[in-house]
Amino acid sequence: MAVPVLTIDGPSGAGKGTVSRLVAKMLGWHYLDSGSIYRSLALAVSKQGIDLADEAGIVKAAEAMRLEFECGEELTVRLNGQDITAEIPLESTGNRASTVAAIPEVRRVLLKKQRDFKQLPGLVADGRDMGTVVFPEAPFKVFLTASASERAVRRYKQLKEKGIDANLVQITNEIEERDRRDRERATAPLAMASDALFLDSSDMTIDSVVEEILNLVRKG
Numbered sequence: 001m002a003v004p005v006l007t008i009d010g011p012s013g014a015g016k017g018t019v020s021r022l023v024a025k026m027l028g029w030h031y032l033d034s035g036s037i038y039r040s041l042a043l044a045v046s047k048q049g050i051d052l053a054d055e056a057g058i059v060k061a062a063e064a065m066r067l068e069f070e071c072g073e074e075l076t077v078r079l080n081g082q083d084i085t086a087e088i089p090l091e092s093t094g095n096r097a098s099t100v101a102a103i104p105e106v107r108r109v110l111l112k113k114q115r116d117f118k119q120l121p122g123l124v125a126d127g128r129d130m131g132t133v134v135f136p137e138a139p140f141k142v143f144l145t146a147s148a149s150e151r152a153v154r155r156y157k158q159l160k161e162k163g164i165d166a167n168l169v170q171i172t173n174e175i176e177e178r179d180r181r182d183r184e185r186a187t188a189p190l191a192m193a194s195d196a197l198f199l200d201s202s203d204m205t206i207d208s209v210v211e212e213i214l215n216l217v218r219k220g
């Protein structure tokens, strides 16, 4: 039986993770947070003292990386046996993730790890290239975005709520820089799949975004 896949791609702070988790829960499907895989690699690289310019070293770390995800109240992530959950959401981790994610060989190594999540009864996959590269055959695709200023405010509030020190001007600059890097890289850049539904969530509530996406899946 074919496994249905719903892909949700878009820039940082658009609401992909929040909406994907809710939709996956409502559908009873699995959830792939592909960004956390790149974030984990960024942490592996810094923990092992590998220079961000050392592409061969980063590829080796990607090949050797042992990741475990545990879905409880919050997603727990273990990297080579060590709990790295608290370090995953840091903006510094996201920024480094976007640098290691631009290396084509890294993306090739991580492709299988991501495709392995495609299991019955279905998968909601969140990232940058879910609908274009990792699951191009997916029957349901969404490109979720919001204005850069709205995304920066959302991320600022989210970090504050987590008790992480944050500065709005710095976050705005970093989000713009990360978007640029993600859109301009040669391999699997952030781009909308031609068959995706475009949703701008700037003036939408989380519930209305979830509803639109569930409608797409229900229409079949």
Ligand SMILES: Nc1ncnc2c1ncn2[C@@H]1O[C@H](COP(=O)(O)OP(=O)(O)O)[C@@H](O)[C@H]1O
Pocket: 010, 011, 012, 013, 014, 015, 016, 017, 018, 019, 154, 155, 157, 158, 201, 204, 205, 206, 209
């Ligand atoms: N439509 C929305 N309206 C207001 N806030 C939102 C909306 N969607 C998401 N958020 C909030 O924005 C923050 C970033 O969302 P997140 O799902 O982490 O984005 P992404 O995964 O795209 O980076 C979260 O705190 C989330 O609750």
Ligand SMILES: Nc1ccn([C@@H]2O[C@H](COP(=O)(O)OP(=O)(O)O)[C@@H](O)[C@H]2O)c(=O)n1
Pocket: 011, 012, 013, 014, 017, 034, 035, 036, 038, 039, 094, 097, 098, 099, 101, 102, 126, 127, 128, 129, 130, 178, 182
């Ligand atoms: N499918 C994906 C997911 C993330 N990434 C990279 O990983 C970084 C962190 O992704 P994320 O989804 O956790 O970031 P946020 O949208 O939560 O800020 C992104 O800026 C991308 O560079 C990617 O290249 N491809």
